[in-house]
Each structure stands twice: as C-alpha cells, then as structure tokens.
Amino acid sequence: MRAIRQHRNFAVRLMEHLVVPTFVLDETGRVIIWNRSCERLTGISAGDVIGTKDHWQGFYTEERPCLADLVIGNAAEEIADLYSVDCSSDPARGIFSAENWCHLPVVGGQRYLAIDAGPIKDEDGRLIAVVETLRDITVQKMAQEKLEVLARQDPLTGIANRRMFDEYLETEWLASTAVGHSMALLMMDIDHFKAYNDTLGHLAGDSCLQRIAHLVTNETRRDCDMCARYGGEEFAIILPRTNLAGAVAVAKRISMAVALAAIPNPGAGRGAKLTLSIGVSAFDGDNRPNSPTDLLNAADLALYAAKQSGRACVCTPHQTLAA
Incomplete structure (x- = not known):
C-alpha cells in the first residue's frame, strides 16, 4: 500500500x-x-x-x-x-x-x-x-486568420479579390435561388485606364485604383453587398436581394460619385475626366439566368455593350442607359 x-x-x-x-x-x-x-x-x-x-x-x-x-x-x-x-x-x-x-x-x-x-x-x-x-x-x-484574409483580399485596394468574389457569388446564388430572392451583379471598367497609366505612370495608376475602389464601396452601403477587384481596372459588385432596377440605381449612383470626384485623365484628352462603363445583370422576376456563370456572363456582355456604346454609361442585357 x-x-x-x-x-x-x-x-x-x-x-x-x-x-x-x-x-x-x-x-x-x-x-x-x-x-x-x-x-x-x-x-x-x-x-x-x-x-x-x-x-x-x-x-x-x-x-x-x-x-x-x-x-x-x-x-x-x-x-x-x-x-x-x-x-x-x-x-x-x-x-x-x-x-x-x-x-x-x-x-x-x-x-x-x-x-x-x-x-x-x-x-x-x-x-x-x-x-x-x-x-x-x-x-x-x-x-492563420491574417493569411486567410490576405488570400481573399486584393493587396492594392483592400477590397475582396477574384477568389473571394467567386466564392461569395456561388454562396449567394444558392441562397437566393433556394428561396426565390432576387440578386444582381455589376461589372464595371475604368474607361481609358491604359491611357491614364501610360501618361501618369503606374504609381498614379495604383492610386487611381485605390480611389475608385473607395468611391465604389462608399456607394454600396449594405453589409451583404460585396465589392471586389475583378482584375486589372475592372471591378465587380454582388448585390443580394436586389432586382435589376435596384442594381441600375446603384450603378448610376456609382457613376455619379466618380463624376463628382472629377479625376483628371490627361491621357484621354484635354480636360478629360475618369469615367466608368458598367454592365448590370440580375436574377429576378423578369430575368432568370440558369447559373451564377450565366449571371456573370450577362453582366459581362452588358459591360461590353456599354463600352461599345461610347463608354461612361450603364448597360443592362436589354438596353443602354445614360449614366
């Protein structure tokens, strides 16, 4: 014992x-x-x-x-x-x-x-x-958490990157279509950005991208909205519970904010200012894409139409609207 x-x-x-x-x-x-x-x-x-x-x-x-x-x-x-x-x-x-x-x-x-x-x-x-x-x-x-943030964050602008955008688009698509809620997508491109970069240099170009990202995020005011740098001078926004008309309103608000910022673009001509071309698509009562890829393609085609229509405008899959 x-x-x-x-x-x-x-x-x-x-x-x-x-x-x-x-x-x-x-x-x-x-x-x-x-x-x-x-x-x-x-x-x-x-x-x-x-x-x-x-x-x-x-x-x-x-x-x-x-x-x-x-x-x-x-x-x-x-x-x-x-x-x-x-x-x-x-x-x-x-x-x-x-x-x-x-x-x-x-x-x-x-x-x-x-x-x-x-x-x-x-x-x-x-x-x-x-x-x-x-x-x-x-x-x-x-x-680990810092690495996870960096993996989903654009290092230049601080907003979501393409990877996070793709993940969120898939998640919101499943959530919206499961219950029949609308959702919308904005694709936007800075007009004549190459001319801006070539004239003022890449450091100025980086500052410009940061400023545009700030302007865009300021006009998407809900926590559920996601702004992302999609690539280069292209940005994208996911708008859950938003129909096409609501998304067009957001797009016009963003265009107005950029216009009021009056950022000079000397590469595009004397007195020229930076503008955005924006394509809008939606999943709602009148628009029924079959997948998030279809929703993305519709916004991309609308963006292309906006560029072809003279830039500095908002375009849906069906029509071009004044910004």
Whole structure:
C-alpha cells in the first residue's frame, strides 16, 4: 500500500509540474488537480478551485461545460455547438479534442486554446477521472486568420479579390435561388485606364485604383453587398436581394460619385475626366439566368455593350442607359 501511495503521490506531483496547463476532474466533475501551468494561464490558484466545479471560470465569463465535462457526460455531439473547431479523432473512446476562443476573466484578454480531454478508468473500466490539457495557440491562430484574409483580399485596394468574389457569388446564388430572392451583379471598367497609366505612370495608376475602389464601396452601403477587384481596372459588385432596377440605381449612383470626384485623365484628352462603363445583370422576376456563370456572363456582355456604346454609361442585357 505504501508503494501504491508513493506512486500516486509521484503522479500527482508530476502532473502539477507539467509545463502544459492541465487540470483533472473526478467522475462527478469536481477539480482534483489544477497544475501550476494552469494557474499561470488562468490566474486562478489551485486552492481556489480544487474541490469545486468552478473550473469554467478560468476560461469563460458565463457558466458552460468545459471539454472535460463533455467527456464525463459522454456528450461528443455538443462539441460543435460549444467550440470553434471539433478536432476529435477518437470520440468513440471518449477522447475529445477541440479549439476555442476563450475569454480569461481573471488575467483578461482572449486566447485561442487547443484543448484535449480524455478519461481515466480503473481496472474494471469505470470512469474515475478526466484529464484536460490546454495549449495556447493564439499567435498561430492570428497568423492563420491574417493569411486567410490576405488570400481573399486584393493587396492594392483592400477590397475582396477574384477568389473571394467567386466564392461569395456561388454562396449567394444558392441562397437566393433556394428561396426565390432576387440578386444582381455589376461589372464595371475604368474607361481609358491604359491611357491614364501610360501618361501618369503606374504609381498614379495604383492610386487611381485605390480611389475608385473607395468611391465604389462608399456607394454600396449594405453589409451583404460585396465589392471586389475583378482584375486589372475592372471591378465587380454582388448585390443580394436586389432586382435589376435596384442594381441600375446603384450603378448610376456609382457613376455619379466618380463624376463628382472629377479625376483628371490627361491621357484621354484635354480636360478629360475618369469615367466608368458598367454592365448590370440580375436574377429576378423578369430575368432568370440558369447559373451564377450565366449571371456573370450577362453582366459581362452588358459591360461590353456599354463600352461599345461610347463608354461612361450603364448597360443592362436589354438596353443602354445614360449614366
């Protein structure tokens, strides 16, 4: 018995001094170990939490289950509702893994934690405790999020890039057509932009693209609208829950904003100002393209018609309108 006690005491001391933040719950959910690394992570001392079910206070501002509690309750199905990511690879054995943003109430601030929890059972297979370990991977998560933003953001203008545009178009098409909502698309091109670039240089061209992006986004005022740099001097806007007439109104508003900005384009002639050609298409009661590709092609053809009609105008698949 003495040897067993010595081994048990050694195991407890070992766990208490692990560099990985770790706590252990008994089969009722009460804390029996709260190691020093866990104290440093949460700012809560072992003496304040051992023997209680207050371990959640180290990580959340409101009472809710920690991953170890879900192991005790054999509640793997609740992970998706409580955690940002379910990483469990062996839930059948009661070993759960997840990731979550946690607000640490005592030390303050948010940390993104990778969490693992698994059962400890006796010789008869009965649960006697659950171990939860935590790794602070906030730096890695923030770096990942920045990379994800960069992957979908045009680096020059700061608005969405072609990749994000394509993803959002597909998503909104499925959402709109599923419930019969209208949606519209604007394709726009800066008129005589090559002449602008050739005359004033590429740095001026870059500044011009940034300014146009700012003007365009200012005229699309809803959170659900997406403005994207489609490529070169071409921009595109997705307008959910908007019919053709509504999209034409937005297009004219954008044209007016660019006209009022009065950006000189000396490459296009003396006194010339920058203008936009805009093509508009929609999925609504009178217009029923069969796919997002068809919607995009219709807007592109309308843009081409606007260019052929003398530029600085708005064109739908059916008619050319004064800007």
